[in-house]
Amino acid sequence: EVHPVESGGGSVQPGGSLRLSCVASEHTPITGCVGWSRQAPGKEREGIGVIDADDRTTYADSVKGRFTISKDTAKNTVFLQMNDLEPDDTAMYYCMIDPWGAISGRRCAIQGLNVNVGYWGQGTQVTVSA
DSSP states (O other): OOSOEEEOOEEEOTTOOEEEEEEOOTTSOTTSEEEEEEEOTTSOOEEEEEEOTTOOEEEOTTTTTTEEEEEEGGGTEEEEEEOSOOGGGOEEEEEEEESSGGGGTOOOOGGGOOTTSSEEOOOEEEEEOO
16 A cells, blocks of 8 residues: 555544544655645635745745644654644545655745646545634
């Protein structure tokens, strides 16, 4: 299995927090580019953040200042810490791992989060409601 597995989703009230995990397979190290996207019902998938090989992070404006991406390389796991959650954050959250994209010149960028690039998980549902 090469696809990552997300977990940590659930239901939370506005203002609450959740931490999502993305556990990569041993065949897809997280030492390259890792990204998070989300998709709400009836909406297009939205890229929300990436972390690159040098641990530099970039976030979409919609989550900047509230969400944080981090890595535990020893556990081959990436985290998405989500604080101050809002109802508009309700969505299925997906992680993407692109271990070797840089070799072919592919940038690690939110704009590059595409279902045809890298390895995607099945997602974890986040619901924010009062």
